[in-house]
Amino acid sequence: MNDMRLLQRTQGMNDIKIQANGVDVFYADNHAIKDVSVEIEDKTVTAFIGPSGCGKSTFLRCLNRMNDTIDICKVTGDILLDGEDIYDPKVDPVQLRAKVGMVFQKPNPFPKSIYDNVAYGPRIHGLAKNKAELDEIIEKSLRRGAIWDEVKDRLKQPGTGLSGGQQQRLCIARAIATEPEVLLMDEPCSALDPIATAQVEELIDELKQNYSVVIVTHSMQQAARVSQKTAFFHLGSLVEYGETGKIFTNPEDSRTESYITGRIG
Amino acid sequence: MIDPHIASAFDRDLETIQAMLMKMGGLVETAILEGAEALEHRDLDKAEKVRSGDKAIDRLEEQVNEEATRVIALRAPTASDLRTVMTVIKISANLERCGDYAKNMAKRTTVLAETPPVGSASVSIRKLAREVQLMLKDALDSYIQRDADLAMQVIERDEDVDQIYNALFRELLTHMMEDPRNITPCMHLHFVAKNCERMGDHVTSIAEQVVYLVTGSMPDDGRNKQDATPYMTDEGL
Numbered sequence: 422m423n424d425m426r427l428l429q430r431t432q433g434m435n436d437i438k439i440q441a442n443g444v445d446v447f448y449a450d451n452h453a454i455k456d457v458s459v460e461i462e463d464k465t466v467t468a469f470i471g472p473s474g475c476g477k478s479t480f481l482r483c484l485n486r487m488n489d490t491i492d493i494c495k496v497t498g499d500i501l502l503d504g505e506d507i508y509d510p511k512v513d514p515v516q517l518r519a520k521v522g523m524v525f526q527k528p529n530p531f532p533k534s535i536y537d538n539v540a541y542g543p544r545i546h547g548l549a550k551n552k553a554e555l556d557e558i559i560e561k562s563l564r565r566g567a568i569w570d571e572v573k574d575r576l577k578q579p580g581t582g583l584s585g586g587q588q589q590r591l592c593i594a595r596a597i598a599t600e601p602e603v604l605l606m607d608e609p610c611s612a613l614d615p616i617a618t619a620q621v622e623e624l625i626d627e628l629k630q631n632y633s634v635v636i637v638t639h640s641m642q643q644a645a646r647v648s649q650k651t652a653f654f655h656l657g658s659l660v661e662y663g664e665t666g667k668i669f670t671n672p673e674d675s676r677t678e679s680y681i682t683g684r685i686g
Numbered sequence: 687m688i689d690p691h692i693a694s695a696f697d698r699d700l701e702t703i704q705a706m707l708m709k710m711g712g713l714v715e716t717a718i719l720e721g722a723e724a725l726e727h728r729d730l731d732k733a734e735k736v737r738s739g740d741k742a743i744d745r746l747e748e749q750v751n752e753e754a755t756r757v758i759a760l761r762a763p764t765a766s767d768l769r770t771v772m773t774v775i776k777i778s779a780n781l782e783r784c785g786d787y788a789k790n791m792a793k794r795t796t797v798l799a800e801t802p803p804v805g806s807a808s809v810s811i812r813k814l815a816r817e818v819q820l821m822l823k824d825a826l827d828s829y830i831q832r833d834a835d836l837a838m839q840v841i842e843r844d845e846d847v848d849q850i851y852n853a854l855f856r857e858l859l860t861h862m863m864e865d866p867r868n869i870t871p872c873m874h875l876h877f878v879a880k881n882c883e884r885m886g887d888h889v890t891s892i893a894e895q896v897v898y899l900v901t902g903s904m905p906d907d908g909r910n911k912q913d914a915t916p917y918m919t920d921e922g923l
């Protein structure tokens with residue numbers, strides 16, 4: 422059992438899911454991301470850590486072109502999903518966001534029933550031919566979101582009536598419903614209590630069997646707990662990227678060391 | 687790391703544990719030196735002082751472990767902080783063992799004081815103990831200064847200790863073959879010498895911990911053991 426885990430840890434030979442090459446992001450003349458290159462693995466949880474304002478959310482939003490919605494935002498460089506440029510004019514951002522789903526800091530269920538929250542994506546993307554198929558997708562997504570048992574008897578009730586932790590898992594189920602390949606999570610637990618946080622972390626750990634998960638977190642302990650790879654950002658640059666165990670026991674860069682040990686660097 | 691923590695209490699916690707460890711180290715150094723002096727000069731008062739002094743060393747080890755456990759539970763240390771806490775725990779265990787060996791040396795001194803001296807063995811043992819104590823001093827200095835080079839030198843010096851021990855082993859064997867009345871004191875002296883040799887190993891382990899603390903990885907074990915005694919016979923002595 423332990424040997425197996427060791428093997429998993431040391432192998433680290435997952436395929437590259439997302440490859441970013443020389444990415445720069447500007448908000449008007451604010452240079453928010455500076456020449457970032459990184460390879461994000463499939464079936465792996467990758468954590469982005471760093472002080473507030475260092476560009477974690479900005480970079481995360483580049484990965485599914487969420488920044489397109491911000492007028493003053495300009496992204497340069499290449500971002501490849503399975504080797505294909507996601508900023509290619511031929512790519513439909515709505516389709517891309519179905520493949521690269523996103524979960525936000527504050528759980529944001531639509532003011533609709535639990536069922537309709539999860540059905541929303543599959544409906545616009547036409548993933549179900551009939552009601553039975555849709556029901557199946559809903560159940561599967563809610564199960565993967567580790568919330569099925571808690572809501573299966575109240576699917577017609579509003580999603581907003583759930584507790585914060587349940588809402589967040591509902592949002593994760595909603596993101597999963599479109600069969601994404603990558604899940605982006607921006608501080609998904611920062612509005613949750615420790616129990617709900619533990620449940621979401623457990624879910625993230627399960628999700629990595631099927632998805633590439635990228636999580637922005639301001640909790641270093643959370644990054645240490647859930648991720649296999651950690652990227653440390655500082656002032657818009659990617660300072661260090663590597664195996665989480667290594668980053669938290671023996672980081673290469675003194676800026677990483679100062680940040681994770683809570684020092685005035 | 688020179689930068690202080692944002693939470694200054696964290697710095698105080700780490701400093702407190704390391705201060706306890708250094709205090710422990712100082713007590714062990716003294717125990718080794720005084721143990722060897724007591725043996726050479728058949729000084730039973732000094733031997734008794736070493737024996738009773740071991741309790742303080744044991745207590746410090748417990749305190750170091752308690753403090754380290756507390757820091758792990760409350761502060762979840764990472765990176766060099768984590769290595770500091772881990773090495774503190776290991777080094778205190780090494781020091782505690784050294785304290786036990788010094789105490790054992792003192793116990794045997796009370797028996798040896800009753801028997802006739804055997805050659806210059808106790809002088810050689812004092813030299814051996816002195817070498818181990820100096821290694822320990824440097825190992826502790828290398829810890830405080832986070833000096834991996836000095837720690838590597840300490841690791842290399844363990845070979846000298848092994849060689850002195852090998853020579854003593856031969857010498858004691860010779861005395862025992864010359865006169866069976868020497869057997870009792872020689873057996874005790876051999877245990878004392880062996881204790882010193884083991885202390886050298888613990889000091890080496892401390893120095894290895896320093897290398898790990900500073901560099902993040904253990905030094906290569908390039909050194910081949912110099913203990914030839916497992917293969918020694920009385921032929922050709």
Ligand SMILES: Nc1ncnc2c1ncn2[C@@H]1O[C@H](COP(=O)(O)OP(=O)(O)O)[C@@H](O)[C@H]1O
Nearest residue numbers: 448451453472473474475476477478479480491
């Ligand atoms: N929508 C936006 N419009 C303008 N500037 C922004 C916007 N979002 C982020 N920024 C700026 O980009 C930089 C990085 O911010 P952000 O990516 O939110 O950092 P983080 O997520 O690491 O806290 C900051 O200087 C921030 O002010």
Ligand SMILES: [Mg+2]
Nearest residue numbers: 477478479637
């Ligand atoms: Mg952010």
